[in-house]
Amino acid sequence: MLSFNELLTFEYENEYESAYDLSVKRNFSIPKIYSANGDLSKRWYIYFSFRDPKNGKLERQTPFYGNANKYRTKEDRMSVLVTYRKVLLRLLGQGYSPYSDNIELHKSLNAKNTVGIIYDLPDNNTTPPSEKPKMTVKEGFDFAIKLKEKLVSINTKRDYESKIKNFLKWLSINHPEIKFISELNKKLVVEFLNDVLNRNSARTRNNYKTDLSSIFQVLVDNEIIEQNFIKKIPKLKSIPERNKTYSQDTQEEIFCYLEENDPILLLYIKFISYNFLRPIEVCRIKVKDIDTKNKTIRFKAKNSPLKTKIIPELLWTDLPDLNKLDKDAILFTPDKIGGTWNTMVGNRRDYFSKRFKRIVKDHFKLGIEYGLYSFRHTYITKVYRALMRDSSPFEAKSKLMLITGHSSMTALEKYLRDIDAELPEDYSTMLKNVYE
Template sequence: MHLINELLTFGSKTEHDLEHDLEHKTPFSIPKIYDADGDLTKRWYVYFSYLDPKTGKMKRQKNIYGQVNRHKTKEARYALLALYKKRLLKLLKEGYNPFVDNTEHYKSQQQKDQKVKQVNAPTKPTENKVVLKEEEPKEVQKSSMSLKDALDYALKLKKNLVSERTLVDYTNRCKLFETWMNEHHADVKGIDQVSKMMVVAFLNDVQLNTSPRNRNNYRTCLSTIFQTLEGNEIINKNFVKNIPKLQSNPERHKTFTQKQENDIFEHLEDKDPVLLLFIKFIAYVFLRPKEVCRLKVGDIDFDENILKIKVKTKTLKTKIVPEILLKELEEVLEGLDKDSYLFTPKALGGEWEASLEARRDYFSKRFKAVVKDHFGFNQDYGLYSFRHTYITKVYRALVKESSPFAAKSKLMQITGHTTMGALEKYLRDIDAELPEDYSQLLNTKA
């Protein structure tokens, strides 16, 4: 079946001036151009309606985009859409109908056009006679965006869709990719000249110079950016998503022993009570360090013993504040401005003009200076270690009194994991699930 969209956008017939008024009622509307009020970030197209034989009413047909949205100037888009409009009107007047199979009509029209060409074939011009040939409108040639412009455009579109930190990561990774391309493929100017082989070579360089995990992060970033470019018809295909990930060992923070935990808490009670309270939100409420940094004084409801906070998925979650922490908070938070951040560099409750990432980094460095350097802990220990330590404690206490499934079901409510599978993976990663002593099994004789 020959579809109007295919015939229109890929046809090669000679066009004539068909923009005159229709002499009688037709089963179609005059094609029109939609230009999104000149907005080049939106899709432009030609549209029309055709009489639906079932309802007897005019029905809007599929928009005709063709190749128009690959062009990044208004002039180019208008030129190509005008050509599409003219071709569409010609096809409709010749009898093309989107509700039927137009194959036979197409063949018949092709034969007629061939006869017309033969009859109208130009004869050999006589001397002093000039034959003027009507020029066929030329389609605007596809022009590729430069590599830099394409990456910048995709990052601009991501601005309001991802977090500030993620956008910074995307920007830095794209800049490094652009620099690498300029060094290794200086002849590549347009984004459509970038090949899968080039991206694989770049990712291999990242892996050799850093780690498989970092290489996978670059792959994820570039795949996201190229998917945005594909969705906006700047490139034909996002081939980065088909590049496989490498197996990598995720970063993991070790849990503290009971003695280490006691030593740390005693040390902080004397040296840094504010940092100790920060840690207790991680240990007792199972918040992540970033989530603690988001806390404001007014987020804590002492009447209901709860707090509300944005978690990793950017959703607002309600968490129970255990009594062990609530009593301490009532004493230190009384009289503080509810709109102020709970934790600041100098005191509890105050203003802090810094990004979330900067606030989180501040407390990580503070923990290193006050705790890690003092006790000699290596990079395997961090603020996250307290979350792992206390989730392990709670799970092992629960499983002593119930089945593993019942213990995990209750633990899910405490930790905030959304699925049992996610919680089980987390418990495996931190080695929270350990078997009972099996010495008696080793003593059995074969």
């Protein structure tokens, strides 16, 4: 005797249309799909009732799962269950009964190729069983972003959304015929990246490539598209933007000028200079992040969720009495130390960058190569050269790693090379010996 699961699975794999005689009194209820309100962590299935031949009542039958729950997207899972339900309706209409031997029915179905009308279902689950539901380009990207937002920071999500918005705008102008996410291809994305390159820089173009590739990988992982062809697009060589270190005289002139003209900006710069924080890390600081007893600060760093650093005495003496401030207050706001500022941390960083340009760069006529990062480079260089006076290079770098917070010696050494912190001693005697 064939079991219900065996019969239904077989008929799913060998599906063909069959007639359903509406004149026959139904001995079964219309099969329904249970989708757990879209929760993919729960099991989805088909359920129905069949009239018990002994008591004449409709009795709920064992739910049918099939292979539906192995699929990882709602669209795929629903498509499979819709097909199962369609086949089940056909079997029920042709005489299948969970209370009897169905061998003769099975033989009959294999011997005939009946074409007919499938019972008209009362809901909207009409997706063709042989096709996956098509997603528009925007729907595909929205789906990927929704999954990504659980894994990335708010700022990263905003970067994704911004780049996708620009891509969709470009697509609507240059290729309005493209409607579905499956229609995108490598040639089209290369065309878009070339447009980004023409309007911006190689670095910006590479950033677009990286972010779009990340989004496309989500679509591949969820079997919405077949491959991430963006991975095959080469990365262009770009010249990194680099902030130069300040000379001793320029740095002192800037500090003296800000003491009179913008003390808040000066203290902001001192956190970058003395604590070696990045501008956005300073913008994240709240009053409660500073331990007044141990003179330490906790902050979210670039490559780690949370770091702790000491606050050097040189900086500590410039801080106001933090015990008088609201613990949840943002440390740096436009008009005071310790206050409310309801805007994204990226907007805070941009504000202080523009304020620095207006107050400092324009006044001292500094070039594009000088910025807030230049103070971090300047003071790391100072500390490293001071350590080198009494230590070997390895000892000096080991001590410096504790101060700067670099995650590895390799990362620190690359950073020191990039900012030209490592300079050799005078080699004049070597040059003289060459000519003697």
